[in-house]
Amino acid sequence: MISDPEAVAAEKVKEGVAxxxxxxxxxxxxxxxxxxxLDGKVVVAPGDxxxxxxxxxxxxxxx
Numbered sequence: 001m002i003s004d005p006e007a008v009a010a011e012k013v014k015e016g017v018a019x020x021x022x023x024x025x026x027x028x029x030x031x032x033x034x035x036x037x038l039d040g041k042v043v044v045a046p047g048d049x050x051x052x053x054x055x056x057x058x059x060x061x062x063x
Contacts, residue, residue, distance in 0.1 A: 001047075002022075002025060003024055003025070005021040007019050007020070008020045013038070016037045016043075018058070019035050033047040033055075034046055
């Protein structure tokens, strides 16, 4: 979970949008999360936790 998220980038996907968010966690560390909006709903929101292969793979699309 991140607080005060800022949209850093967005990518159009087949049925919606993927948004890269950046904010801080409870300890004040900068964290990132990717939120997918498909058909007007949040479908998945992987964060940058250690060993999160899904986040790592998806994050590469924003570089």
